[in-house]
Amino acid sequence: MKRLLAAAAVLATLAQAAAAGEITLFTDSDFRGARLSIDRDAYNLADMGFNDRASSLVVRSGVWQVCENKDFGGYCAEFGPGEYRELPRFNDRISSVREISRGRGGDDRRGGPGWRGERDDRRDDRRDERGGRGDAVQLFSGQRFEGPAVSLSGDVRELNDVGFNDRAGSIVIHEGRWEFCEHGDFRGQCVVFGPGRYPFLEGMNNRISSMRRVR
Template sequence: MKRTTIKTLAFAAALLSQFAAAQAGEVTLFSRDNFRGEEVTIRDGSRDLREAGFNDRASSLVVHSGVWEVCEHKDFGGYCAVFERGEHNDLRRFNNSISSLRQVERGGRGNGYGAGGFRDRDRDGRDDREERREERREERREEWRDRRDDRQGGGYNRPDPIELFEHARFEGRRVSFQGEIRSLRTAADFNDRASSMVIYEGQWQLCEHDNFGGQCAVYGPGRYDNLGPMNDKPSSLRRVR
């Protein structure tokens, strides 16, 4: 092979390498708003941020290069949105709710719409699934108000004092308890699954290990649509007051 041909091939390879580097995207996620707290940098996308120890933890992000689609569930499922290059110091809708992300083409989405594709069958400009989620949230709020009123009024429809939900915003499978649970694995097959919670009565301690071991946190009466640092961690719980 002639030397000029070798030089031409080497030059072309260098150009291709530079082009690929220019196309490669990079995004950094931060555990707190305004780019504070722990951070992780993603370059090749992630179908499940659990693998990076960052599932449902991001509160701000910086897109260094490329255009990125972030989704609330793994494998790009649930509600998704596209973030372009720049600093995003408050994720609002996605605060502590990102489970997967990938680089996409500008003005587009990933390879097909997938589980997180936009759906608007009634043509009102809103994602049908988001509308349904809002309806379910309102149903949950109504149910909680009814239970609260029953309890305050001395009615007989008395719910268990604590209720755990599999997903954020009171969605997915739910379980309720009246007293101490030393292992959610054996008591309800709900180990490391709780992402939101309603406490109707009392102060409750949630712990990340069986028998109240590891990191623990105490919560009072109220609705918690996202458990934050305890998301997908509770393995035991008990009433402390």
Template sequence: MSTSIKSKTIYALLCATTVFAHAAASAGELTLFQDDNFRGRSVNVRNDVSDLSRVDFNDKTSSIVVRSGSWEVCKDANFRNSCRVLQPGRYASMPGMNDAISSVREVRRGGDNGPGRPGPDRPGHGGGRPDNNGAVLLFPDAGMRGQPVRLDNEVNDLNRYRFNDRAQSIVINYGRWEFCSDANFRGRCVVMGPGQYARIDGGLDRRVSSIRRAR
């Protein structure tokens, strides 16, 4: 074999090694825990799982650690129904999704967000928005801080999510939504459109009890 052919072969192998190493380094990983606060039986996930029944963990997740990558967790198999995207971090509880997760998959950058999902460049009110998908995000602290509750459908009583009278800031990614101070869309109600609301005004600060899409 000539020196030129050997050099090309070595170069090709080095390039292939670099590509595989980069892919391994960029692969995501998360751990699902059966109980809150990262207790109980756990399952490590490095690949998409369309049905957690395959690993005997369907509807059993109560807390999550996202070690790397961004992951979408969904209530139904095959990444359907209510879904939520989690960034790297520790989620000691899963409000609204406790014991209800059936499928998980890594969210690739630059990929299709799927129908009805906002892209990362969707404009917001006052700058960029948090890296979470969903129609509405309710935050327990002002300035979009704290563990948010992600909603895609109307909720007539936020007690179901243990989030009644707790919201202090809101992100609306799409649609116009009505927020009410009492359950079943009663009491004082305010309609808000897409944007970031670092502090809820209109007399609803820590008073939101129900939410629905405005007609």
């Protein structure tokens, strides 16, 4: 019986490890230099000798929150599976990381060209650790919600700060109305989108440089 219980415990541990996401941090841009792979919450990267050292990262699975201070404090942003060659806003400033979702979700193959999004009346059940709603906006590098993604919940004057300048090819808005502009500081051509799913961005494809909530 003891052997059976021990074997079950080992299998449970292996299953949990297999389900966990993974993020790899690199000390230099373009995935060069020393690296650190993480598959669990890291409250203080100083404990791993990697505080304020990351200049690029790869998310192999899961969605990860990256923060400039330890204990997930200060400015934070979320990164889905993908390769991020540069981290202008976080260059040598990452002090803590944690996985917040093990499923991407939102990969909807419906829709067609045009500005009209697909309003989704289904509730977003994604919760953060404080029990609130998940992030308000998700930007995807590819059309139809494909490719690397970043999730945001506040105004961003320069998307270059999160490594996503001129990269958005589709958008999901979970709540609020948001203005997206082609230049930093909300300048140039701008459009406003409300809650919904926008698989194509037509004239703004790969041209969004700033965003802010307008209601």
